[in-house]
Amino acid sequence: MTPLNVAVCGGGRTGHLNTVLFKTLPAVRVSLLTQRQDVIDRYSDGQPFTALLPDGRALVARPDRVSSDPAVVVHDADVVVITVPAHARPAVLSSIADRLPRDRPVYVGAIPGFCGFDLLAEKMLTDRPQAVIWGMKDVPHTAFGLRPGVSVRMGGAKSVLHVATHDRETPVARQRLRETVQRLFESPVELLRDYLEITLTPANPIMHSSAIYGLIGPYGQWHDRLIPRLVSWWTECSELGAYFMQRSDEENQRLCKAAEQQIGVDLASVKPLKQEIVEAYGAQITDTRTLLSVLRTNRAYHSIQAPLVAHGDGYVMDRQSRAFQEDVAFGLSTLVQVGNRLNVPLPHIEEIYTWCASYMGGVSRSARDYFPPNWPA
Numbered sequence: 001m002t003p004l005n006v007a008v009c010g011g012g013r014t015g016h017l018n019t020v021l022f023k024t025l026p027a028v029r030v031s032l033l034t035q036r037q038d039v040i041d042r043y044s045d046g047q048p049f050t051a052l053l054p055d056g057r058a059l060v061a062r063p064d065r066v067s068s069d070p071a072v073v074v075h076d077a078d079v080v081v082i083t084v085p086a087h088a089r090p091a092v093l094s095s096i097a098d099r100l101p102r103d104r105p106v107y108v109g110a111i112p113g114f115c116g117f118d119l120l121a122e123k124m125l126t127d128r129p130q131a132v133i134w135g136m137k138d139v140p141h142t143a144f145g146l147r148p149g150v151s152v153r154m155g156g157a158k159s160v161l162h163v164a165t166h167d168r169e170t171p172v173a174r175q176r177l178r179e180t181v182q183r184l185f186e187s188p189v190e191l192l193r194d195y196l197e198i199t200l201t202p203a204n205p206i207m208h209s210s211a212i213y214g215l216i217g218p219y220g221q222w223h224d225r226l227i228p229r230l231v232s233w234w235t236e237c238s239e240l241g242a243y244f245m246q247r248s249d250e251e252n253q254r255l256c257k258a259a260e261q262q263i264g265v266d267l268a269s270v271k272p273l274k275q276e277i278v279e280a281y282g283a284q285i286t287d288t289r290t291l292l293s294v295l296r297t298n299r300a301y302h303s304i305q306a307p308l309v310a311h312g313d314g315y316v317m318d319r320q321s322r323a324f325q326e327d328v329a330f331g332l333s334t335l336v337q338v339g340n341r342l343n344v345p346l347p348h349i350e351e352i353y354t355w356c357a358s359y360m361g362g363v364s365r366s367a368r369d370y371f372p373p374n375w376p377a
C-alpha cells in the first residue's frame, strides 16, 4: 500500500481523536501540529495517545511526530487536516503555507469545513497552486473529554461522510481527494457537488446566534440583566430564540435558491434546519412538531450548557466563547457575505449579526476578509 503522510493541525479534541484513528491505519504516518507544550513534552517522553471509544474499547497509538513547528509537521504531507476552530484557521494556514510540499499535490482541508474554508484557503494559499482545497461537511465523530497528550473520548460516528472541494479543482483532483480521504475513515466518503453545500448547511452559526439573541438581545428576557443561573442551550431555548432561528433558516433557504439561480449549482441537499436535526437525531427527539419542540425534546441536546461566565451575583454570556468568536464572527458573517453578493435581503440574519457583533465589542476579523471581491464570478 502506498504510504500516506497526514498532518493534523490543531491539538484539541478533534485533533487528538483523528490523530489516533489515522495512526492505527495501515501505511499512514501522522504528524500533529500543536501549540500545547504539555502535549509535546508527554510525546517526547514516549507517551502514546488513547482514544476511548463509545463501546468501551480503547485505541492506543503514538503519532510519528508532534511539534509546534509547522515545517516539521507539513513539509512532507500528502494530506493536511485542519481541526482548529474557524477563527484560528487564518493563523494556521499562514504558518503552513510556505512549508507545504511544492513538488506534488497536497490535499489541504478542514474538519469541519464550514465558515467558507474554501475561500479562506484560496486566499491564504495563493502561491500554492498544487494545494487541493477541501472540507468535510461535519465532524466524522464528536470528540470530548480531552486530557491533552493522554486521551480523548469519541462519540458516535456519522454513517456517511460528505466532502467538497473548492470549485477550482479539476474532476481528477476531486476524485483523488475522495479516494484519499476514504483511506482515512471507515464510513463511506461521498463527494458533494459544490462547496456551498457545506457553507449553506444550517448549523451552529444560525443556532447559537439566534439562541443568544433570544436570551439577551433587545427583546430577550435577560437583556441588560444578569442571568441568575446556568442555562441549557436547547432544553431551555426561548420561544424568541427559536423564532429567530426559524426566520434565519428561512433566509438561509432563500440564499440556496438564489445561489441555484445565479450560480447554477444544485443545493437540493441543503435541508431546512428542523429537518436536518430530525434526520440526524431521529428517535432521540420526542416531539417533532416545531423547531422549538425539536430543540427542547432532543435527548442528545440535554446536557449542553450555554456559554456563561460568572459575573457579580449571576452570569453573562461569554463573549470569548466559540458561539461568538467562531459562529458569529466567521459563521454568520459568511452568510451575510453570501447574501450581499447574491443580492438576497437577510433582515433577521443581519439584525442578529449586527447585534451580536456589537455585544462582542466589534468584529475585527470575519469572513469579509477572505471573500474574493468578484465572488461568485
Ligand SMILES: NC(=O)c1ccc[n+]([C@@H]2O[C@H](COP(=O)([O-])OP(=O)(O)OC[C@H]3O[C@@H](n4cnc5c(N)ncnc54)[C@H](OP(=O)(O)O)[C@@H]3O)[C@@H](O)[C@H]2O)c1
Pocket (backbone or CB within 6 Å): 010, 011, 012, 013, 014, 015, 033, 034, 035, 036, 083, 084, 085, 086, 087, 088, 111, 112, 139, 141, 142, 143, 144, 146, 322, 326
Ligand atoms: N469536538 C466536537 O465534538 C465537535 C463537534 C462539532 C464541531 N466541532 C468543530 O470542530 C472544530 C474543532 O473543535 P474541537 O472541539 O476539537 O476544539 P478544541 O478541543 O477546543 O481544540 C481546538 C484547538 O485549536 C487550537 N487553537 C488555536 N487557536 C485557538 C483559539 N483561538 N481558540 C481555540 N482553539 C484554538 C488549539 O490547538 P493547539 O493548541 O494544538 O494549536 C485547540 O486545542 C471547531 O470548529 C468546532 O466547532 C467539534
